Amino acid sequence: MRGVVRRDRAAFAALYDRTAPQLFGIALRILRQREEAEDVLQEAFVAVWDRAASFDPERGSVMTWLVTVLRHRAIDRRRRRAHLEDRLGSEEDLLALTAAASDESDRGAGLAALQKCLAELEERPRRAVLLAYAYGYTHEELAKRLTTPIGTVKSWVRRSLERLKRCLDG
Amino acid sequence: MNYRDPKLRNLLACEYAMGLLPSRARARFERLMADDAELARLVADWQDRLTPIDGTAPPAAPPRRVWRSIEQGTLQRSFSATPPAGLLQSLAFWRGFASTAAAVAAALVLYIALGPGPARAPAVVAVLADSSGTPAFIATRGERAEEVAVAPVRPQSLEAQKSFELWAIAGGPPKPLGLVSAMPGKPLLVPASAVAAAGTVLAISLEPQGGSPTGQPTGPVLFQGKVLAN
Numbered sequence: 411m412r413g414v415v416r417r418d419r420a421a422f423a424a425l426y427d428r429t430a431p432q433l434f435g436i437a438l439r440i441l442r443q444r445e446e447a448e449d450v451l452q453e454a455f456v457a458v459w460d461r462a463a464s465f466d467p468e469r470g471s472v473m474t475w476l477v478t479v480l481r482h483r484a485i486d487r488r489r490r491r492a493h494l495e496d497r498l499g500s501e502e503d504l505l506a507l508t509a510a511a512s513d514e515s516d517r518g519a520g521l522a523a524l525q526k527c528l529a530e531l532e533e534r535p536r537r538a539v540l541l542a543y544a545y546g547y548t549h550e551e552l553a554k555r556l557t558t559p560i561g562t563v564k565s566w567v568r569r570s571l572e573r574l575k576r577c578l579d580g
Numbered sequence: 581m582n583y584r585d586p587k588l589r590n591l592l593a594c595e596y597a598m599g600l601l602p603s604r605a606r607a608r609f610e611r612l613m614a615d616d617a618e619l620a621r622l623v624a625d626w627q628d629r630l631t632p633i634d635g636t637a638p639p640a641a642p643p644r645r646v647w648r649s650i651e652q653g654t655l656q657r658s659f660s661a662t663p664p665a666g667l668l669q670s671l672a673f674w675r676g677f678a679s680t681a682a683a684v685a686a687a688l689v690l691y692i693a694l695g696p697g698p699a700r701a702p703a704v705v706a707v708l709a710d711s712s713g714t715p716a717f718i719a720t721r722g723e724r725a726e727e728v729a730v731a732p733v734r735p736q737s738l739e740a741q742k743s744f745e746l747w748a749i750a751g752g753p754p755k756p757l758g759l760v761s762a763m764p765g766k767p768l769l770v771p772a773s774a775v776a777a778a779g780t781v782l783a784i785s786l787e788p789q790g791g792s793p794t795g796q797p798t799g800p801v802l803f804q805g806k807v808l809a810n
Contacts, residue, residue, distance in 0.1 A: 419771075422654070426647060431639035434646075439637045448646050456653040469617075470624040477634050478627065482606065485599045521632035542598050543633050549600060571594050571626075578629050 411472045414462045426455060429473060433480050440484040440546035450487055454480040485546040527577035534558070535566035539574070542567060583612060589619060597626035645790055648758055655727050655769035705775055706782045708805040716803045717760065719782060721772060728775055729767035730760055730782070738762040745787045746770070747797060750780040759791055760784060780807040 413421025430451065437447035457479055465475055528536055534556055541547040541555065552567070553560040582588065595601050596609050613619050705728050708717040719730045730746055738744060744761075746768060747754035757775075760768045775782065785792070786799035 419651075419654075423647075426650065430646070431641050432634070432637070434642040435637040435639040436634055438640055448642060451642055452646050452649045452653065455650045459650075459654040466620075469620045470627060474624070474627050474631055477631065481599050486603055489603070521635060524629070524632045539598075540633070542600055543630055544636065546599055548602075567598070567600070568591065568594075571598070574629060575626075 411462070411465060411467070414459065415465070422459060425458075425472070429476055430455075432473075433476060436477065437480060437484045439544060440481065440488055446487055447484070450480065450484045454483050457483075481546070485548075488546050489548060523578060524574070527574050530577060531570050531573060535570040538563055538566050539570050590622060593619060593622035594626050597623055597630055648791075652758060652769060655771075704808065706805045706807045708782055708784060708803040710803055715805075717784060717805075719775065719805075719807075726772050727769045728772050729769050730757075731767035732760070732762060732764050734764065736762040739786075741789045742799075743787050743789050743791055744784050744802070745791050745797070747783045747785065748774050748780050749783060750777050754783065754797055756792065756795060757782075775807050778807055781805070782807065 411421075411425065414425055433454070434447060434451050437450045438444065441447045441450065454476070458476065461479075465472070469475075528539070531539070538547075538552050538556060541552055542549075547555065549560055549564055549567070552558075552563045556563060558566075592601070592609055596606060596613075601609060613623060703721045705719040705721050707715045708719070708730075709715050715733055716736060717730055717732050719728050721728050736744070743759045746757040746760050748757055748770075749755075755774065757770045758768050781804055783797070783801045783804040785797040785801045787797070788799075792798050
């Protein structure tokens with residue numbers, strides 16, 4: 411990443427090669443549409459090149475920063491779709507999602523802990539959290555998808571995340 | 581809103597990390613966070629808790645064209661910071677182009693299109709002509725000398741579902757340099773190192789939309805020109 415800040419194009423290419431498949435996977439899950447996911451991946455890396463100097467390693471890892479830039483762009487793209495129905499997918503595999511653990515040591519351990527805490531949530535609030543984080547649902551889309559008033563959905567998400575926090579930090 | 585309220589700060593940090601903030605609220609929050617290290621810390625803590633979910637998205641290899649457009653997008657930025665101008669003052673230009681009146685006319689078109697600017701002298705790197713010898717594309721070097729811009733001197737006709745792809749040929753197999761627009765004003769930027777050697781031939785072939793699927797030219801070469809000696 412230091413290389414990217416120095417405008418070293420080889421370092422930038424190496425960063426892309428190392429991270430693009432995972433980032434593209436994340437964009438595809440949110441957008442479910444290859445062309446849009448390609449656009450978003452491209453925009454995100456151009457933004458990363460432009461804003462590399464503002465990256466602060468004190469504030470988190472490079473990967474977290476890349477994921478943040480990418481997810482926000484993917485979510486914005488998803489929100490611009492005109493019809494609410496076009497934005498809703500059929501993500502019925504949410505528990506499969508939490509079970510599809512990568513076996514890489516660090517990430518695997520983090521996921522296992524998170525899964526254990528997610529399992530302590532009630533089913534619908536848990537779905538709301540995962541639909542929002544993994545699939546980029548807005549509060550409005552969650553309300554529609556879970557056929558629940560938006561205020562209820564908001565408080566589900568808030569309370570669930572506080573419970574997750576206590577569970578993970580405790 | 582009172583951004584000092586710890587409850588509100590935590591909630592916003594959490595919703596930011598979740599991706600739930602509406603776009604404008606998110607932009608506002610990012611400005612706050614830039615000057616508030618403690619708020620950034622709250623966000624980082626939430627991101628650390630949630631990021632294991634990212635790893636559950638099955639990785640997928642993006643097509644090569646994504647990287648090509650990223651390279652274009654980022655080179656474009658460094659290039660557009662130093663607009664090429666003053667072409668007529670360039671010695672290399674006159675040395676390279678004593679040849680045809682058409683080339684001069686073409687360069688004039690480019691000069692007019694670019695308009696006057698700071699007195700930099702972008703060297704002409706190559707002129708690509710069609711089979712009749714009429715210049716069609718021109719490659720020029722910017723002030724930073726680390727990239728070369730390739731653009732048509734006037735709009736070129738291009739069939740639907742097709743692309744112009746630029747290649748550098750220097751002894752070995754042609755090296756792909758990217759897709760060139762058929763319209764002036766949106767130059768393809770390539771690293772100067774790719775066209776450094778005098779005698780390298782730049783060629784543009786007609787390819788399926790998005791570029792050659794094989795990494796080598798598959799269609800006819802429509803335009804070509806030699807890189808000029810400096």
